[in-house]
Amino acid sequence: MRCLTIICLLCVATSSFAADDPEVHIEPSHLQGPRVLEKQTEAAAIRDYLQAWHSLRSALAESRSELLDASFIGDARDKLAATIVEQDKLGIRTRYQDRAHDLQVVFYSPEGLSIQIVDRIDYDVQILDHDKVITTQRLNVRYIAVLTPSEVRWRVRILQGQAN
Amino acid sequence: MTFRVALLVIAVSAFQAASAQGATMTLAESITAGSAFSIQSTGSGNAVLYIVGLGQVVRRDVRLGEAVNFPAGTLYSAGRYLVVLATANGSESRAFNVVPAGQPVALSFLAKPSRLPVRLHDGITGAVYVFDPYQNLITQPTPVLFEISTGSGTAQTRKVLTRDGAAWTAMDSTAREGAARFVAQLDGVSSTRVIQQVPGDPCGLKMTARQVGPKLVLETDPVRDCSGNIVFDGTIVTFTETYNGGESTVDVPLKRGVARVEMPAYSDARISVASGVVMGNEIRWRGR
Numbered sequence: 001m002r003c004l005t006i007i008c009l010l011c012v013a014t015s016s017f018a019a020d021d022p023e024v025h026i027e028p029s030h031l032q033g034p035r036v037l038e039k040q041t042e043a044a045a046i047r048d049y050l051q052a053w054h055s056l057r058s059a060l061a062e063s064r065s066e067l068l069d070a071s072f073i074g075d076a077r078d079k080l081a082a083t084i085v086e087q088d089k090l091g092i093r094t095r096y097q098d099r100a101h102d103l104q105v106v107f108y109s110p111e112g113l114s115i116q117i118v119d120r121i122d123y124d125v126q127i128l129d130h131d132k133v134i135t136t137q138r139l140n141v142r143y144i145a146v147l148t149p150s151e152v153r154w155r156v157r158i159l160q161g162q163a164n
Numbered sequence: 165m166t167f168r169v170a171l172l173v174i175a176v177s178a179f180q181a182a183s184a185q186g187a188t189m190t191l192a193e194s195i196t197a198g199s200a201f202s203i204q205s206t207g208s209g210n211a212v213l214y215i216v217g218l219g220q221v222v223r224r225d226v227r228l229g230e231a232v233n234f235p236a237g238t239l240y241s242a243g244r245y246l247v248v249l250a251t252a253n254g255s256e257s258r259a260f261n262v263v264p265a266g267q268p269v270a271l272s273f274l275a276k277p278s279r280l281p282v283r284l285h286d287g288i289t290g291a292v293y294v295f296d297p298y299q300n301l302i303t304q305p306t307p308v309l310f311e312i313s314t315g316s317g318t319a320q321t322r323k324v325l326t327r328d329g330a331a332w333t334a335m336d337s338t339a340r341e342g343a344a345r346f347v348a349q350l351d352g353v354s355s356t357r358v359i360q361q362v363p364g365d366p367c368g369l370k371m372t373a374r375q376v377g378p379k380l381v382l383e384t385d386p387v388r389d390c391s392g393n394i395v396f397d398g399t400i401v402t403f404t405e406t407y408n409g410g411e412s413t414v415d416v417p418l419k420r421g422v423a424r425v426e427m428p429a430y431s432d433a434r435i436s437v438a439s440g441v442v443m444g445n446e447i448r449w450r451g452r
Binding site: 032033034056060075079080082083086087090091092094096106107109110111113114116118125127129134135137139141144146158159160161162163 | 223
């Protein structure tokens with residue numbers, strides 16, 4: 001019975017990492033800076049930012065850094081790619097599942113080349129060591145993201161978390 | 165069914181709690197990026213310590229009851245990390261922050277435009293992001309000094325505190341044409357952009373006329389903007405001659421600050437000159 005319980009728990013834990021869409025709440029922009037943020041620009045930046053989390057989840061879960069390329073650039077991409085290399089070396093996998101985003105655009109630089117978003121995220125992180133689940137924890141973190149425009153989309157250049 | 169699920173959850177939670185009782189750990193709530201730190205555990209036996217964040221992952225085999233020391237440079241990527249102490253009986257988890265090192269060493273400076281007319285209010289804008297030695301965004305408010313200066317030493321300065329690692333300013337272009345240095349600096353770190361300031365639109369136009377044979381030679385005085393800078397060559401000046409119910413118009417680019425054209429010398433012609441929205445003087449030519 002106890003074994004069955006543990007197996008059920010593992011199944012629940014695993015299925016909870018299915019790709020559910022996170023809840024997204026967008027606060028009205030509270031911009032510093034003189035540049036007006038058009039609704040379409042804001043919507044595109046937020047859409048691309050959320051897509052970046054999707055890419056991040058897949059890249060870390062599958063240890064495939066090339067999945068980052070569409071959404072990340074610069075230091076954000078380099079750091080995430082280094083994490084993937086490191087966890088591969090250690091035999092670790094990490095699964096992230098963002099559950100809820102509470103987003104606010106806080107800065108649109110005057111020349112229009114960067115947008116800064118503050119995101120209070122609830123996410124689950126699951127650590128696996130050689131495919132054995134070590135733990136699953138829920139974190140609530142305040143992320144600062146800086147996005148810059150590329151050919152057809154906004155890409156994340158800085159992604160940095162801190163205690164909420 | 166619901167009751168069974170509830171029982172299951174309670175049982176599993178109790179099991180997990182009991183499992184985790186074997187070992188606990190003590191660590192700081194936050195450490196500075198790049199600094200040394202240690203994690204103290206209780207209990208006995210072997211365990212595995214995981215430190216997991218988006219920026220870095222660390223795994224160590226440890227002995228419970230001993231301090232695990234991490235030398236400087238182990239964790240350098242700022243962010244929120246999960247620390248897990250895993251034993252044969254279960255695991256204990258804690259979260260902690262790696263905060264950016266306080267000393268800024270790099271600025272990302274975005275300035276616009278690279279070329280603009282003189283005396284434009286808030287015409288030059290700059291934005292900076294401030295980074296520590298590990299390319300972490302320094303989120304603590306940090307004063308950034310923006311300065312615009314020209315060869316003549318004219319300077320405007322503005323001090324701005326960063327918010328979430330970013331600061332911006334808007335400044336006026338100066339009265340004199342030429343290159344201006346736009347500098348963002350803090351604590352010995354600076355970044356410079358060169359902004360080319362060009363003359364503005366003509367401020368006034370004055371022309372003279374003289375007859376050469378059957379033609380009138382029309383020529384402007386050197387065309388200047390309102391700050392006295394010679395307006396750029398290539399700026400179009402329009403001469404219009406009205407005579408006996410007819411009208412001729414000639415567009416002439418400035419060359420060395422002056423526009424010059426020849427037009428037929430009709431008696432009683434009225435000749436005007438303009439550039440953009442600026443009208444110059446009018447000449448009534450009565451012939452000689």
